[in-house]
Amino acid sequence: MIFMFHQHQLTDNVKLLQKAAIIRQQDSHLEVLLLKRSLDAKSRPGCWDLPGGNSEWPAAEQLSVANLHLDDLKREVFEETGLKVNEENLTLGNLTHFSTYFDNDRQIFSIICGWVIDYLSTSQNEIKISDEHQEYAWVKENDLASYDFGGVKGIFILDIIRQAFTKY
Numbered sequence: 446m447i448f449m450f451h452q453h454q455l456t457d458n459v460k461l462l463q464k465a466a467i468i469r470q471q472d473s474h475l476e477v478l479l480l481k482r483s484l485d486a487k488s489r490p491g492c493w494d495l496p497g498g499n500s501e502w503p504a505a506e507q508l509s510v511a512n513l514h515l516d517d518l519k520r521e522v523f524e525e526t527g528l529k530v531n532e533e534n535l536t537l538g539n540l541t542h543f544s545t546y547f548d549n550d551r552q553i554f555s556i557i558c559g560w561v562i563d564y565l566s567t568s569q570n571e572i573k574i575s576d577e578h579q580e581y582a583w584v585k586e587n588d589l590a591s592y593d594f595g596g597v598k599g600i601f602i603l604d605i606i607r608q609a610f611t612k613y
Contacts, residue, residue, distance in 0.1 A: 462557045463518045464497035464602065466541070466609030467528065469564035469583065475613060476583040477606050478564070479592060480525060483577055489595035494578075495559075495602055496525045518560065526581070527573030534566045541608040544601060559605030561612050586610045 467478040479493045500517040519530045542559030574581050584592065586607070594602045 458553055460553060460555050461500040461514060461517075462498070462555055463500065463514065463521065463560065464495040464542075464558070464605050465518060465522050465530070465560045465562050466495055466606050467522075467526070467562045467564050467567065468609055468613045471583065474585050475610060476585055477609065478526065478572070479582050479584050480574060480578040481580045481582075483579055486577065489599050491579075491593075492595040492599055493582075493592045493602070494594070494599070495605060496522045496528075497560075498525070514558075518558075522562075522567075525575045525577060527570050528564075529568035529570075530562055531566055534562060535560060539612075541612045542601070542605040544604075546601075557601055559601075559608065561609035563613075 469476050482489055482492050482494050484491050498521040500514055515532050515535045522528055522530050539560050541561045544557045546555045572581050
């Protein structure tokens with residue numbers, strides 16, 4: 446069987462979306478790293494987001510990787526922030542959100558995973574955002590209401606963040 450999948454999908458009808466709530470302790474409060482999507486993004490342009498993205502169909506050289514989904518998450522976080530995530534910090538204990546969504550119009554089933562990552566466990570380089578984003582911000586939980594995550598389409602981002610703060 447030959448799959449004719451779209452970029453950012455595993456198959457024509459399935460995609461795995463993974464997001465990382467990178468949390469740091471700043472003075473006496475916790476903050477999460479948010480990225481503002483570019484204005485030309487296909488989904489939720491100009492809205493705030495978490496690092497991460499859709500898993501891609503593995504290339505031949507990736508087939509020996511034990512956990513392809515974790516490899517994809519590490520790649521996405523690095524591409525979007527410049528931070529290197531150690532796979533030892535991506536255990537099931539760090540999975541804070543798991544949901545599914547079916548887009549009836551496009552006939553696509555999405556699996557959504559949200560992870561909490563301690564900023565101190567990353568390479569802690571300077572944040573270097575990709576051209577997919579305009580800016581970044583470290584945000585306290587009490588300030589989340591003043592950020593636009595894209596309304597109903599972005600509510601899962603807010604859920605991941607809140608669950609990460611609770612877990613942390």
